[in-house]
Amino acid sequence: AKAGGRRCFRFFDRSMNEHAVRRLELEAQLRQAIDSNQLELHYQPKVLVETGGLAGLEALLRWNHPEQGRIPPMEFIPLAEETGLIIPLSYWVIEEACRKLAKWRKGGADVKVAINLSARQFHDEKLPQRIEAILQRNKVPGSALEIELTEGAVMDDPGRAIVILQRLRALGLRVSVDDFGTGYSSLAYLKRFPINAVKIDRSFVMDLPGDAEDAAIVRAILDLARALNLDVVAEGVETAEQLDFLAQAGCGQVQGYYFSPPRPAAELDAWISKASW
Ligand code: C2E
Ligand code: CA
Ligand code: CA
Ligand code: CA
Numbered sequence: 450a451k452a453g454g455r456r457c458f459r460f461f462d463r464s465m466n467e468h469a470v471r472r473l474e475l476e477a478q479l480r481q482a483i484d485s486n487q488l489e490l491h492y493q494p495k496v497l498v499e500t501g502g503l504a505g506l507e508a509l510l511r512w513n514h515p516e517q518g519r520i521p522p523m524e525f526i527p528l529a530e531e532t533g534l535i536i537p538l539s540y541w542v543i544e545e546a547c548r549k550l551a552k553w554r555k556g557g558a559d560v561k562v563a564i565n566l567s568a569r570q571f572h573d574e575k576l577p578q579r580i581e582a583i584l585q586r587n588k589v590p591g592s593a594l595e596i597e598l599t600e601g602a603v604m605d606d607p608g609r610a611i612v613i614l615q616r617l618r619a620l621g622l623r624v625s626v627d628d629f630g631t632g633y634s635s636l637a638y639l640k641r642f643p644i645n646a647v648k649i650d651r652s653f654v655m656d657l658p659g660d661a662e663d664a665a666i667v668r669a670i671l672d673l674a675r676a677l678n679l680d681v682v683a684e685g686v687e688t689a690e691q692l693d694f695l696a697q698a699g700c701g702q703v704q705g706y707y708f709s710p711p712r713p714a715a716e717l718d719a720w721i722s723k724a725s726w
Contacts, residue, residue: 475524475525475528476528479512479528479529479532482514483537483538487514487515488511488538488542489511490510490511490549491712491714492711492712492713493506493507493509493709493710493712494506494507495563495682498696498700498702503560504702505561505563506561507563508545508563508565509522509711510522510565530569533569536573539564539567540579540583543580544583546594547584547589547594550587550594553717553721556721558722559593560721561593561595562593563596563625564597565597566596566602568599568605571602571603571610572602576613576617577613577616577619580617580620590621591621591622592621592623595622595625595645597648598625599627599628600628600632601632607638624644624645625644625646625647625682626644626646628648628650628684629647629649629670630649630670639679645679645680646679646680646681646682646702647679647680648681648684649667649670649682651705653666654691654695655685658691658693667683667695667698667700671698671699675699680701681701681702682701682703683703684704686704686706687706687707688707
């Protein structure tokens, strides 16, 4: 009946292309995804350059669709943003990350997890109090949780962003600016905003060390971060040559397929209980 309905719909509205139909279907299915256990978090390590130790894990959302298989976040997160579904979705992410944190930390390891927050979620008025409740419920200290925000999320409304960031910092959370360098904003916010770290976008890392312009940009970001006392994480490190360049330029943390892709939590269990960081 479902397939027939879809054919019928397309017959009557030929202007609606395949793409739009898929979006409508996805929206309806995304509403059910949370309750039917189709969402999953994968975790990718952030590695300390000097010691090779684990600085933390980044939680990345996966949707295991019953018929279509795994749908990439870039496909459903913008949709979730537009429809408002991002709010329940993000709270599921925070709750799930804290459940895993509690489990991992029980073994004595000082694990930290970073979650990605979209602009809309960041501006939800209840965000700080809801994060506080989730931390308490799972008995996880705020210092074990980090949030990653894009420049766009904070620059929409800088005055309000500062207030939210201060409330999150008061809970002990760390804050990173994601995809750093790709935004349109002035650098002045780095001074005004209570942030801890910037993540150099993968697009600047990809062509290292050969690309002289990217090398100059990365060095400039590292200088700026040092002067402002911010940690730096380079994203998308895939080769030993990229790592060497970043290490020599003084980048503190790295992340990328060279070390590990994002993995299901179960694959990290054994490793975390053994690791001595
Ligand atoms: P992001 O936060 O910039 O995450 C990094 C993306 O790069 C991830 O893609 C990761 O799997 C991928 N990646 C990591 N290392 C490498 C590498 O060495 N090479 C390459 N080519 N890629 C690498 P993913 O998991 O598909 O996520 C895409 C984006 O979706 C994320 O970009 C983030 O903006 C968004 N996202 C993912 N999970 C969530 C979530 O829970 N909430 C929100 N709001 N957004 C999320
Ligand atoms: Ca991120
Ligand atoms: Ca990023
Ligand atoms: Ca990105």
